[in-house]
Amino acid sequence: MSRNRAKAEMGSAQIFLLCLSFFFSLSCAEISTRVGINYGLLGNNLPSPSKSVKLIQLLKANRVKLYEPNPEILKALSGKKLQASVMVPNQLITSISSNQTLSDQWVETNIVPYYPKTLIRYLLVGNEILSFYSDQDKVTWHNLVPAMRRIRASLKSHHIRKVKVGTPLAMDVLESSFPPSNGTFRSDVAESVVRPLLQFINRTKSFFFLDVYPYFVWSQNYQTVNLDYALFKSTNVTYTDPKSGLVYRNMLDQMLDAVFFAVDRLGFPETRLWICETGWPNAGDIDQIGANIYNAATYNRNLVKRLTTKPAIGTPARPGLALPAFIFALYNENLKGGPGTERHWGLFYPNRSNVYPIDLSGGVSDYSGYPPLPKPENNEPYRGKIWCVVAKGANLTDLGSALGYACGQGNGTCDPIQPGKECNKPDSLVWHASYAFSSYWAQFRSSGGTCYFNGLAVQTTRDPSYGHCKFPSVTL
Numbered sequence: 001m002s003r004n005r006a007k008a009e010m011g012s013a014q015i016f017l018l019c020l021s022f023f024f025s026l027s028c029a030e031i032s033t034r035v036g037i038n039y040g041l042l043g044n045n046l047p048s049p050s051k052s053v054k055l056i057q058l059l060k061a062n063r064v065k066l067y068e069p070n071p072e073i074l075k076a077l078s079g080k081k082l083q084a085s086v087m088v089p090n091q092l093i094t095s096i097s098s099n100q101t102l103s104d105q106w107v108e109t110n111i112v113p114y115y116p117k118t119l120i121r122y123l124l125v126g127n128e129i130l131s132f133y134s135d136q137d138k139v140t141w142h143n144l145v146p147a148m149r150r151i152r153a154s155l156k157s158h159h160i161r162k163v164k165v166g167t168p169l170a171m172d173v174l175e176s177s178f179p180p181s182n183g184t185f186r187s188d189v190a191e192s193v194v195r196p197l198l199q200f201i202n203r204t205k206s207f208f209f210l211d212v213y214p215y216f217v218w219s220q221n222y223q224t225v226n227l228d229y230a231l232f233k234s235t236n237v238t239y240t241d242p243k244s245g246l247v248y249r250n251m252l253d254q255m256l257d258a259v260f261f262a263v264d265r266l267g268f269p270e271t272r273l274w275i276c277e278t279g280w281p282n283a284g285d286i287d288q289i290g291a292n293i294y295n296a297a298t299y300n301r302n303l304v305k306r307l308t309t310k311p312a313i314g315t316p317a318r319p320g321l322a323l324p325a326f327i328f329a330l331y332n333e334n335l336k337g338g339p340g341t342e343r344h345w346g347l348f349y350p351n352r353s354n355v356y357p358i359d360l361s362g363g364v365s366d367y368s369g370y371p372p373l374p375k376p377e378n379n380e381p382y383r384g385k386i387w388c389v390v391a392k393g394a395n396l397t398d399l400g401s402a403l404g405y406a407c408g409q410g411n412g413t414c415d416p417i418q419p420g421k422e423c424n425k426p427d428s429l430v431w432h433a434s435y436a437f438s439s440y441w442a443q444f445r446s447s448g449g450t451c452y453f454n455g456l457a458v459q460t461t462r463d464p465s466y467g468h469c470k471f472p473s474v475t476l
């Protein structure tokens, strides 16, 4: 461990020298390429803010991003050498965009009491609001940049000059991202939202904040995309962009360059980019591929190594550009809905054990002195039948409502458990709910239905069928 610490300190010394050589040109803080962490709170079992701050320090992160201006966390960060990024909730964007008083009040309540003792540096207005899955309507899209201007004016009126205003967007803000040189913003937002956003970023020297997940691209295209390419592991797998001639050696660069090309297309080649979320899930459901500790550790460790290398590596289209980043996420968050991967992005379990060791400062680049990672078991897709049954310890009251919901969705979903039918016996809630979950999931998986039911359901490869009662299954 002491050797690792010495390495980390050498890292800071290098940053210091780099700053000297830049001779006061840019603020040195911006050159620090230590990787930050997203601190999400969607769990009912998460450690306290002060314990969480200790974990963030243990990771040697220098930045932390919050999804809400949580007062306890902002207090716990007071006096710490951790830059904080705070988010304005999506629902406030429209009202703030047309009301300076409201914007001022928001900043007075959520920023002013903590600044400057808490090193608040980034205020992100909304979260992925241009994405289609988000519940935001197009009115909100068009109020985004006006709301950002108001928030910035509020900060200015309090003489808060160190806080940059931005907004994180997901890759689906592009209508084309392949080949990277064809990167183009979606036509429904390019002129009306993204152009004014890039103008705002340029004028205020802020960043284009991007959530970018090679995991999603790989897992949806595992037959064609090499896993090692997504994990920064390959030495020989390359992709050459036929138009630009640029050669890619990993999926992340390819995705980032698609955005850089799109930004260039709108005429803002100086735009700085910030990787606002990236990461790899450490576990998932049986029907999800490649979500495991080995891949998660490999992706995140290689990411840190790459982003903290000095001089900066950049991407093929932006060689030498420093890319600040926040990894997603601090914890596995058990209250997130959707597929199992959603609850397994953490570097830590809620009991504060790490999922795998990682040093976000780049001070450790060789993990061979640590316990070996568990071998990946699901890098090939599962082939066979899967059922969806009641999870151990499920709350029976909640199970009753979930059973009602599952039976109410489909088309004959629960006929076989009706009195006198083949799956009615044993006449128990757990048995009936297991049938209903399997039947629901078999009908709706292809249209996005999940085997989750707020944690009441779990996938299994063991056929629960009994006697004449055959449970519907998903076949992969």
Ligand SMILES: *[C@@H]1O[C@H](CO)[C@@H](O)[C@H](O)[C@H]1NC(C)=O
Residues within 6 Å of the ligand: 099, 101, 102, 105
């Ligand atoms: C603006 O916001 C303030 C503070 O919430 C509120 O009192 C006021 O009514 C709002 N003005 C308008 C025009 O909605």
Ligand SMILES: *[C@@H]1O[C@H](CO)[C@@H](O)[C@H](O)[C@H]1NC(C)=O
Residues within 6 Å of the ligand: 175, 176, 178, 179, 182, 184
């Ligand atoms: C380039 O992007 C456009 C949309 O912006 C799309 O129509 C076209 O198919 C893409 N070209 C290639 C080669 O993928």
Ligand SMILES: *[C@@H]1O[C@H](CO)[C@@H](O)[C@H](O)[C@H]1NC(C)=O
Residues within 6 Å of the ligand: 201, 202, 203, 205, 206, 267, 268, 269, 270, 271, 272
């Ligand atoms: C803003 O845009 C101008 C014109 O393209 C460019 O010269 C300048 O470097 C940009 N500034 C920033 C901070 O991106």
Ligand SMILES: *[C@@H]1O[C@H](CO)[C@@H](O)[C@H](O)[C@H]1NC(C)=O
Residues within 6 Å of the ligand: 236, 237
């Ligand atoms: C890359 O190298 C590995 C191991 O040397 C080899 O198994 C693989 O086939 C190579 N892939 C390509 C695309 O050349």
Ligand SMILES: *[C@@H]1O[C@H](CO)[C@@H](O)[C@H](O)[C@H]1NC(C)=O
Residues within 6 Å of the ligand: 349, 350, 351, 352, 353
């Ligand atoms: C913490 O939780 C994880 C996952 O449930 C478990 O594997 C690990 O053993 C726990 N660690 C401790 C110290 O209890």
Ligand SMILES: *[C@@H]1O[C@H](CO)[C@@H](O)[C@H](O)[C@H]1NC(C)=O
Residues within 6 Å of the ligand: 395, 396, 397, 398
């Ligand atoms: C089950 O959930 C209900 C609310 O849905 C709650 O009131 C009850 O306390 C829970 N029971 C147990 C044993 O946790």
Ligand SMILES: *[C@@H]1O[C@H](CO)[C@@H](O)[C@H](O)[C@H]1NC(C)=O
Residues within 6 Å of the ligand: 411
């Ligand atoms: C119910 O299922 C039957 C047979 O699969 C199908 O023909 C019918 O359209 C379905 N009805 C609804 C409302 O989905």
